[in-house]
Amino acid sequence: MQDLRFSGIDSIIILLAYAVIMVIIGWLAGRGENIGKSVSKYYLAGRNLGIITLFFTLYATQYSGNTIIGYAPQAYREGFSWIQSVPMLTIVIGVYLLYAPRLYTIAKKAKFITPTDWVRYRFQSKQVTILAIILMLWGIGNFFLEQIVAIGTAVSGLTGGTIPYGVAVIGFIIVMLTYEWLGGMKAVATTDVLQGSILLIGVIVMLIGGITLSSGGATSISENIAAIDQERIGVPDLFTNINWISMIVLAGFGAALYPQAIQRIYSTKSERTFKKSLARLAWMPPITVGVVFILGIIAIQLYPGLSVTESEEIIGLLANDIADLNLFYYWMMIIFFGAIVGAIVSTADSVLLSFSSIISHDVYGKYINSSASEKRKIKVGKLTGIVLVGLILWIAWNPPGTLYQIFVLKLEFLIQLVPVFILGLYWKRLSSGPVFWGMLIGAIVAAGMTIAGYETVFGIHGGLYGLTINIIICVVGSLMIPMNQEKRKKAEILTAIKTKTNNDLST
Template identity: 55%
Template sequence: MTELTFAGPSGVLILSAYAVLMLLIGWWAGRGQGGGGRTARGYYTAGGGLGMVTLFFTLYATQYSGNSVVGYAPQAYRSGFLWWHSVPFMIAIIAVYLLFAPRLYVLAKQQRFVTPTDFVRHRFGSTRLCLLTAVVMLWGLGNYVLEQLVAMGHGIAGLTGETVPYEVGVLVFVVVMLTYSWMGGMRAVAMTDVMQGIALLVGVAVLLIGALYLAGGGLGSLTTYLTETAPEKVGVPEGSDAVNWLAMIVMIGFGAAVYPHAIQRVYAARTERTLKRSLAWMAWMPLVTTGVVFVVGLAGLQLFPGLDTERSEQLVGMIANEVAGVNLFFYLMMILLFGGVVAAIVSTADSAILSFSSIVSSDIYGRHIAPDAPESRKVLVGKLAGVAAVAVLLLLAWNPPGTLLSIFVLKFELIVQLAPVFILGLYWKRMAAGPTFWGMLSGAVVAGAATLLGFGPFYGVPAGLVGLAVNVAICVIGSLMVGRSAVSDDDGDRTAATRA
């Protein structure tokens, strides 16, 4: 391998330029908000005023995080053609969005929702269900941010040839992220998403062209090479792998669509037409992003054969540096990709932190600790909670608990348990709060216990999907047994089983 193109001062300079640009965007967005940054709705959902282009890119940044580039290519390197299912599960997310997002948007606009649990409270009227929903969301968001911090470290270390060490890269960009999020809230996050989205789309496309050029041909010749050197990576998957493929499409399709920061982007759309058009654009992104990254990972098998798991985690950085050495054009495009990958990771992390802060601010502090506190104090408490959460997660990021993929899958085991309350809750008037609470709790316990104890997958079906089946069964059967009349929960709340 040739000398790393971005090692030394050039890599540090590129990172610094992107950091300054993100800070300027955050300052400008905060300056333009007026009083919006002092209210929960203004700070956490941009006042429901995001236009189509901004909404598209912030949805894109939410779905395509650092894991989608830095983590997916190494997984394709290790798994071969089996990892193609990363494309259909990204398509499944859009399908689930279209299933419930437009209907949820109309209700959110009418009721001026800020956090995802505002819908749960409006629909079911149950305090304990809202608290359980908040706890599951906070777990998922914390796991999601941890994933981004690990991806951030691997991405920066790989792209700079470890000139910027893993820990230093994470720490510096966490400070940048917290600073511009603090200044501009959702508006700043969405505007940085536009910047990183453009850089990522262009950079990934050129990365594919450069990788195939270095590999000596197109996808056909690459497949021939793999057939001759690693036939197990192009063979027909075994039965359990095929079942796992389908199960992961279902679990990730439903899980990613009900992530708190995804739901808040639905709230932030300016109009229903804006939301639908943004989702229509998003339908093409799995092929031009995840599909491209998949092929890049396969090309890595020819460019860097024999990498172990730890070393393969830096595959994207290694390929990008090789491509940058081809000529000046590729060098400039890899600068764009370099910053775009880091910005994508940071932009995804800031979305999750913003959602984490909003839940603490409105659903815990504002509703149960200090309901009479002014809006500005609630927002401040949410900001401080986000900073504290990042500080704790940084300690975990220094010694990450596994590869990016294992972290990625772990969070879905619990977050997918939110799907019934949002999707069934929107469409099924008979769904009652009591069974919904016990279904979500049971599903989370089954999925969490199986994961922690090392059980599963069950014949290829992940524990999260088994937990979801338990969850849905309890919700449906329990609600049918309860009937249409309003029921009293154990906590004394009157649940609105017949409320739309």
């Protein structure tokens, strides 16, 4: 990140204040709640998240500080065609509405804790459950790695190198583990409210500052860009349009199936609360990603001719120049960049909590020690969280040559869960055998294309080719080898939302 003119003691004070506040929130969230003795309270905040808290924790799950830092440079490089980022994240809300209300109703009756509880409950298959766990853990591990690297880069850049990359990563990991252990999901969701609200205000202030900097104001931005580089305001070609649609579908379905997002569904106080939160969240793509897109477009005019590497630092460049406008903008940029760090941490803590819950509840509690107490499961989850942190730290310091490929595979693997979470909710005839082979072959196709260097073919991502094959196998296989009458009747009972469901999640 661009070294900032306002980096120094002021920035360090803001970051320390954020760290202290987050630890205090964790302590307050866990005080007197016996959170460490109940998996429901620790991992799902007692299934009692209200409209505001749920809104901000979903917001923090979908938008990290890395979105602010990463999307603006992409808009700078691509120009107006990067407007795809707005519908790309808007469709996530539509996918939530497609499956989440129904899943919530069943989850509440069956008392689900983790995303794989639904998989086990619906398909009654150890093979399907374990494969789903592997796909989810791959996505979670990759997501966490991305956030850890972003934390170190953001803090180091914000403080002008006064706090080195390594110290920043370790310091904020300790802060994150502390408040998460103290308050579980409740602490994570409450800190999300703090980070999300400051991030929203900061983005808007930065937009106002950016427009102030641009010569002639908002009305002349397009004209000025046209004079610099007409290609960036031109109509996209057919290949770009196909790639748009591919990315919108990939991100829309993949991001809606983040394990940490599914657990937010389980944590909701009521279906009405969830729908109201989503109604408000639907405004966030244009308000957040749309504003970041405009900042990238403004930067084309302000900083023409930047290389790809240089363009990665345009948020820092903009923040420097906005901070120079007056004292108000100076402090707002300090607080805003502190919020970016906090938002990255808030995304990382959600991912870590989801990872711990899957390992402790699904792997340890179901397959290793089925008689373990809830308190012991939580302890195992905390310890495995430390192991994940250690592994990810090692990778972050020694990144493999295929790190970019792993990043690409995050959504392409998660989207293979579409038949399990969406088709399985509505189609009673979907059976476990075709689901297993569909997921496995779909993931292999997505991985094979990426490793071979074919992230897209004709503009379409490998994950979508994999998903197409996945769905065909699921549908054709379920029709050719139908379930027997007993299993079909059981599937109808398990997926019913108006009748009493079976709470037995054993395979």
